[in-house]
Amino acid sequence: MATMASVRIHRLPPLPTIRDLIRLYKLRALKQFSQNFLMDERLTDKIVKAAGRIENGHVIEIGPGPGSITRSILRQYPKHLVVVEKDRRFMPTLEILKESTQNVIQMDIVRDDILNYRCEHAFPDCHATDWNDKNLPNVHLIGNLPFAISTRLLINWIRDMSLRQGAWTYGRSSLTLTFQLEVAQRIVAGMADDQRCRLSLMSQLWAKPELRFIIPGKAFVPKPDVDVGVITMVPLKTPQTDLPFELIEKIMRYIFSLRQKYVRRGIQNLFPPTIRDEMTVQLFKNAEVNPELRSFQLSNDECVRIAKAYHEIIQKYPKIDQYNYRSPFAERLLWDNWDLESV
Numbered sequence: 001m002a003t004m005a006s007v008r009i010h011r012l013p014p015l016p017t018i019r020d021l022i023r024l025y026k027l028r029a030l031k032q033f034s035q036n037f038l039m040d041e042r043l044t045d046k047i048v049k050a051a052g053r054i055e056n057g058h059v060i061e062i063g064p065g066p067g068s069i070t071r072s073i074l075r076q077y078p079k080h081l082v083v084v085e086k087d088r089r090f091m092p093t094l095e096i097l098k099e100s101t102q103n104v105i106q107m108d109i110v111r112d113d114i115l116n117y118r119c120e121h122a123f124p125d126c127h128a129t130d131w132n133d134k135n136l137p138n139v140h141l142i143g144n145l146p147f148a149i150s151t152r153l154l155i156n157w158i159r160d161m162s163l164r165q166g167a168w169t170y171g172r173s174s175l176t177l178t179f180q181l182e183v184a185q186r187i188v189a190g191m192a193d194d195q196r197c198r199l200s201l202m203s204q205l206w207a208k209p210e211l212r213f214i215i216p217g218k219a220f221v222p223k224p225d226v227d228v229g230v231i232t233m234v235p236l237k238t239p240q241t242d243l244p245f246e247l248i249e250k251i252m253r254y255i256f257s258l259r260q261k262y263v264r265r266g267i268q269n270l271f272p273p274t275i276r277d278e279m280t281v282q283l284f285k286n287a288e289v290n291p292e293l294r295s296f297q298l299s300n301d302e303c304v305r306i307a308k309a310y311h312e313i314i315q316k317y318p319k320i321d322q323y324n325y326r327s328p329f330a331e332r333l334l335w336d337n338w339d340l341e342s343v
């Protein structure tokens with residue numbers, strides 16, 4: 001393959017116009033694929049610019065559709081671009097982009113569901129950068145995400161980040177993603193922000209999310225009902241917790257389950273009725289957290305301390321972890337006489 005310096009892309013085929021899209025793909029954007037296309041090159045360039053320097057790097061694009069962001073990525077000369085798209089109608093256009101850059105950039109087109117795609121297999125030639133290296137690896141996930149699965153994808157990726165697997169086998173790979181503005185605001189919401197929720201904590205304990213800019217809904221075709229926020233996220237060298245992802249996720253769910261009530265009200269549901277009051281008092285005492293704060297008033301550290309105190313309790317009494325206050329009534333009856341002495 002020729003080097004970047006010696007060969008440049010002369011001309012990418014123009015982005016299909018809305019009229020072409022309708023003609024080529026009989027578009028109908030498909031609702032089941034959450035399709036809202038971004039056709040303004042200045043905006044797609046701005047998204048790619050937010051990812052930082054990608055020249056000579058490795059990029060996975062999620063949901064390229066007709067390839068508007070793909071073009072902006074290719075114009076920055078990554079070494080290797082993998083695009084993952086579920087809708088077969090876009091394959092011909094993506095193939096044209098691949099052909100027009102084939103002497104310069106390695107572009108792989110994967111027709112798959114991103115939820116099943118294994119990022120760790122994307123770049124066999126990419127050497128991992130040490131997690132603690134001050135330089136980040138030149139590895140990026142970029143995408144105008146399908147709204148329907150964006151939160152699920154983010155949670156999956158944070159889980160991978162916490163385990164240093166998937167896209168994070170290469171080191172501290174970065175994310176540049178779009179979300180419905182309301183979701184983007186939740187991701188970055190700090191202490192005392194009334195948008196603060198489980199997603200804020202999950203995002204901030206392992207990474208540094210930033211809301212970079214907002215794209216008005218009218219820039220998309222078809223126009224969604226909401227504006228869109230562009231988020232970048234880089235994993236923290238030292239996460240704010242070393243507890244297992246699943247445990248943190250569980251505790252954040254309980255902390256934020258009754259937002260308008262004191263935090264102890266959500267947390268007490270972690271325990272069977274016979275020991276509920278006693279264990280809840282113990283947990284907040286050990287965590288050194290005021291149980292009469294509302295969940296959005298808690299700092300990241302206070303949330304982690306609550307999770308840690310719970311972790312210590314279940315290490316001593318593992319059975320408690322199996323209690324689920326939402327399980328069917330008959331199942332909950334089994335806990336009716338349960339006490340700590342019976343362990």
Ligand SMILES: C[S@@+](CC[C@H](N)C(=O)[O-])C[C@H]1O[C@@H](n2cnc3c(N)ncnc32)[C@H](O)[C@@H]1O
Pocket residue numbers: 032033034035036037038039062063064065066067068069084085086087112113114115144145146147149
């Ligand atoms: C919001 S559109 C963005 C399209 C294009 N990148 C743009 O900005 O104009 C989301 C894209 O993701 C694709 N998509 C939806 N669900 C997907 C999935 N599970 N896996 C891979 N791609 C998916 C859709 O077909 C669509 O092309």
